[in-house]
Amino acid sequence: MTATTPTPPGAPLPVGALRAYVPPADAVPGDGVAGDIVPGAQRPEPPTRQPTGDSVPPTGQPAVGAGTLEVLVRRLDPDLPLPAYAQPSDAGADLVTAQDVTLAPGERAIVGTGLSVALPEGYAAFVHPRSGLAARHGLSVVNAPGTVDAGYRGEVKVILINTDRSEVIALRRGDRVAQLVVQRVEHAVFREVDLLPDSVRGAGGFGSTGGFGRSSDGGPRREGHGVRSGS
Numbered sequence: 001m002t003a004t005t006p007t008p009p010g011a012p013l014p015v016g017a018l019r020a021y022v023p024p025a026d027a028v029p030g031d032g033v034a035g036d037i038v039p040g041a042q043r044p045e046p047p048t049r050q051p052t053g054d055s056v057p058p059t060g061q062p063a064v065g066a067g068t069l070e071v072l073v074r075r076l077d078p079d080l081p082l083p084a085y086a087q088p089s090d091a092g093a094d095l096v097t098a099q100d101v102t103l104a105p106g107e108r109a110i111v112g113t114g115l116s117v118a119l120p121e122g123y124a125a126f127v128h129p130r131s132g133l134a135a136r137h138g139l140s141v142v143n144a145p146g147t148v149d150a151g152y153r154g155e156v157k158v159i160l161i162n163t164d165r166s167e168v169i170a171l172r173r174g175d176r177v178a179q180l181v182v183q184r185v186e187h188a189v190f191r192e193v194d195l196l197p198d199s200v201r202g203a204g205g206f207g208s209t210g211g212f213g214r215s216s217d218g219g220p221r222r223e224g225h226g227v228r229s230g231s
């Protein structure tokens with residue numbers, strides 16, 4: 001499925017093969033792609049806020065010398081960009097909303113991205129929130145991360161939510177609203193057994209190693225053996 005031998009740029013490559021990326025000599029970082037939220041662009045009157053501050057436009061280029069994975073993409077909307085990496089070593093490629101959407105506090109909406117993809121078998125793509133929009137505006141992804149299966153051929157969609165308690169978020173078609181992380185995934189074969197092997201953690205979880213803050217002796221504050229479940 002994967003090739004480790006570098007393939008020259010432009011040469012045919014089987015789906016799923018890895019290729020070392022070599023940028024063109026005249027590549028200019030930040031050459032501008034639709035979907036940037038332009039600082040200083042006209043904003044709606046408060047309390048409606050339009051996300052701003054995305055000063056680095058995506059270059060769409062992977063890291064120099066890193067192995068890259070070819071993923072087939074169809075643009076369902078020719079005016080919207082392909083997923084693009086804002087920085088060469090980013091894990092997530094930005095996705096834009098295909099439509100204007102206004103989210104009241106607490107409201108959610110499914111937006112299209114104008115893209116469908118064919119991931120190689122053995123891979124999945126995960127729709128993650130963008131931290132800047134989350135921190136500044138409370139914009140998140142309800143099912144973060146959303147899972148795009150290798151066999152899915154429909155439009156990649158993002159289930160957005162405005163977690164802010166008072167501000168409306170107004171997004172415009174082409175705004176970068178989420179990021180897509182493509183990862184190799186294992187397909188498990190679930191084998192039933194009567195006993196599982198021992199481990200240090202055992203059944204401890206849900207806070208068993210402590211919560212936030214420090215105890216009076218400077219160590220992690222312990223809050224008992226995890227969160228109560230059920231009765």
Ligand SMILES: O=c1ccn([C@H]2C[C@H](O)[C@@H](COP(=O)(O)OP(=O)(O)OP(=O)(O)O)O2)c(=O)[nH]1
Pocket residue numbers: 127143145146147148149150152155156157158159
């Ligand atoms: O954020 C997301 C999550 C999912 N999908 C698409 C791709 C994925 O392959 C398909 C199904 O997603 P999932 O398996 O999470 O949905 P489900 O609720 O389990 O539905 P299904 O019964 O169709 O599997 O929907 C997206 O476009 N964006």
